[in-house]
Amino acid sequence: MTRPFVLWLIWQNERTRQRYHIGNLVHHEGKYVFYYEKSRKRRGLLDALENGYQPHLAFRDIDKIYVSDRLFGPFERRLPDRRRPDFPEILRTHGLSSDYTEMDLLRATGGRLATDSYEFVAPIYVYGNHFDFDFYIAGWRYYEGEQILKQLKIGEKVQFQLEPENEQDPKAVIVLTSQGRKLGYIPAFYSEFMFQLMENDGDYEAKIHSIHFKALPQLKVNISVCGKLVPSLKERNLNMVHDLQLEMI
Structure with a gap:
């Protein structure tokens, strides 16, 4: 099985400036999956909800696993428009080649907008030890x-x-x-x-x-x-791509 391409969705509380890992975007074998990070991890969704977070309007159900054949519209709109005159320079600035994928570009730019407090970041990948x-x-x-x-x-x-x-x-x-x-x-x-x-x-x-x-x-x-990994961390599920999610792809 090929390694899924995973990004963490981060939300920042504008008042406290603290950031929380509230969700996960997975691309694997042609499918896109988004689900909220409901584990008891520090600075996860549960902490965010206690500190003012409201679920994304396009993903209101925190218990649902969202699946799509293409990148979800709310995330696709966060990418720079390839019709921009400076788009080739954007690729060069972020070290991307012309055969980039949408997930490559989302990771490189973070998908940041001036209108909200979301961004995408690379996850902690765990494989074996x-x-x-x-x-x-x-x-x-x-x-x-x-x-x-x-x-x-x-x-x-x-x-x-x-x-x-x-x-x-x-x-x-x-x-x-x-x-x-x-x-x-x-x-x-x-x-x-x-x-x-x-x-x-x-x-x-x-x-x-x-x-x-x-x-x-x-x-x-x-x-x-x-x-x-040390034994105490190896016992924890830090890969962020659980068996349930992979079965849904």
Whole structure:
């Protein structure tokens, strides 16, 4: 079975600025599937509902698994129009070739609109004893990243540091250069995973995957992470593509 293409749908509370993983979009063997993330994970749908979230108007039933032969209209409209004169430049900026897929473009751009607080991000993929994911550094504008941006290199290793004393988020994980310069944080919907991995001395490697000098602050530096699971994390279902969903595709 081929590996499904999965994206997490993230919602941000505009008042608190906190972001939540509220749903999953899957593309597999020609079918698109969307379902809400109802597990008891931290910063998932249940937390979001307690903090003001209202289900998307096109996906009102949080218990339903939505299936389509094409990308759902509300998500397709989030993609840049290929008729735009600068569309080839958009592809180049995001490192996409002319044979890109809609899911490729949705992942690269995040599907962000100025009119709401949704975005798509890559999931944590788990396969056997290994995992991988990538993320844009959160809180970039508030720390040292901009000062040393031109010194950073693609492929350069970064390090993570736990911050359990953080009053707003006791599972916070700081992103540092190998020289100890603070760049920002791992986004909260990933940080619990890394926090637990690091607390249990898990094996991982993190490095700079891409740098976009002219992008918005929250999209300037992307970090890729790969490693091996510790037993406590291996027991959890972190792949986000459950057997039920795959049977529905």
